[in-house]
Amino acid sequence: MAKKVLVAYGTTNGSTAEIAEAVAGVLREEGLTAEARAAGAVASAASYDAVVVGGGLYAGRWHRDARRFVRRHGKELAGRPLWLFSSGPLDASATERDIPPVPWVQKAVARLDARDHVTFGGCLREGAKGWVARMILRDGKGGDFRDFGRIEAWAAGIGRELKSG
Template sequence: MTGKVLIAYGTTHGSTAKIAEAVAEVLRKEGLTAEARPAPSVASIETYDAVVVGGALYTGRWHRDARRFVRRHRRALAERPLWFFSSGPLDASASQRDIPPVSGVRRAMDRLGARAHVTFGGCLEDGARGRVARMILRSGKGGDFRDFPAIEAWAERIAEELTAA
């Protein structure tokens, strides 16, 4: 397959957007056409041959924009290769073990036939807006826990599946 891949994402502070951009960059290096876009900006996925959807995790739920994207495009998503990722743990746990998808993401995976899901560490750094974000930072639990080598390896596996098809 030499098609076009969409990486749609829901993010609040931009951490998930950077993960989506890293996935798109790997797919492009592997010869695919890929673009990362905020989920609300995607009106249609008809021009894409495969889709990756990512969402930040907040209090056990996927980002609202990622949930809405999946719901809005569910029929078209079920017709193409589909992968999900989550970002969120503000510790090294995502690099140390496989963290299963939250229940809403699991249900969407089952309904749409998504090929895989992975959870990556999140990032919350000084300057983040919002009362909860400031509380987390004041408690010393912020930081950047994204593992870009793991993100790139996961994207390479997606590229292998797509180019082998």
């Protein structure tokens, strides 16, 4: 029976959801049962064999829904394989170097013994919600800085690890 993996995410404008969908897609290609779901819509993580949680970064903080998910389901998460990701830098920095997790996520990684955390580039497009997002776009600093090759390689590593043991 294939291991069941939850990829939960917190997003405001959909960019982190697209990353979560890509991760779940690769895990399915690896032979696992995987689904991407909005963190706020997950009632329990108990039925999953492993969990990946992603949150968009906003002003140096992980998305509220991702933080709440980790707090609400902490006991369930601590008992199974867990990976975390962040998305957000609106430049090429996430592709050029390893960006450590923001402090709250760093504490969650340690507390829950997460197997890995990675920061991916973010995406901010015209029509994004929020005053700050509109200001960033007005200043010409939006764009799509996600590296789906890197995202897919990271997800494939998770798949291999889950299949091997």
